[in-house]
Ligand code: NI
């Protein structure tokens with residue numbers, strides 16, 4: 447038995463929990479407030495048989511992988527009409543930190 | 556030294572912490588929001604000497620064991636007066652998931 | 665790789681996270697509600713290379729060490745003017761509980 451502790455970004459939490467549940471993995475979601483400048487993280491705990499750790503990691507990787515997205519960012523330039531023109535900006539989102547711990551003993555009461 | 560991580564139902568949390576404290580075990584209670592469809596769980600962390608793990612587990616089992624209870628559930632049938640008649644319904648409550656982890660090093664500052 | 669789980673008092677949390685970040689350690693802060701009579705604790709998780717565990721512990725010790733402080737406590741005696749006179753009282757604050765766990769596997773997604 448292993449305990450997977452995954453720290454994921456809030457925006458990925460719903461999908462990763464949903465995908466894990468769909469594959470039969472029980473997930474406990476801890477309310478994480480994040481370190482300073484790191485708000486927006488969610489910590490998940492998943493107890494899993496040794497043979498299935500890779501399946502859990504694969505789901506986390508698929509959902510949480512670092513990827514680029516384009517957002518409309520405020521532009522320092524104004525259009526000729528004086529209307530504020532947002533310029534698209536590419537940012538990196540996602541990412542997760544995963545610890546797998548050995549479980550000495552596991553019990554369902 | 557071992558670290559016991561117990562995920563218990565909210566309705567059992569007060570009593571299990573109280574019983575653990577009575578026996579001299581320190582408990583840290585994490586705010587758990589639960590996975591989806593699993594709201595209402597509380598995660599407890601208890602650092603404990605190896606020889607006392609069984610005592611901790613025994614307390615958790617006693618308080619949190621799955622048991623049946625009877626609640627008044629809405630009935631699909633109405634009484635002749637048209638008044639809503641709740642019918643008693645047996646449901647299962649309780650249960651806990653417990654992980655015992657090895658502690659490499661323990662320190663009280 | 666090790667996972668350091670530190671339970672510190674709320675009043676020390678900001679400084680210990682700040683000091684850990686300054687030294688390049690990533691900290692995940694869990695919202696801890698504390699056991700009963702133990703409200704005011706914060707749980708921190710820090711993933712760290714084996715060789716740097718002592719550095720992390722040193723920072724936690726420096727910030728969180730038990731120390732005495734003087735507060736103005738309500739006094740049972742009133743001054744002659746009838747004005748409430750607080751008398752200084754020495755109390756002990758700080759302290760932390762630290763568990764270091766072995767990490768079987770670590771992954772940054
Ligand atoms: Ni991130």
Ligand code: NI
Pocket residue numbers: 564649650651
């Ligand atoms: Ni349950």
Ligand code: NI
Pocket residue numbers: 673758759760
């Ligand atoms: Ni304390």
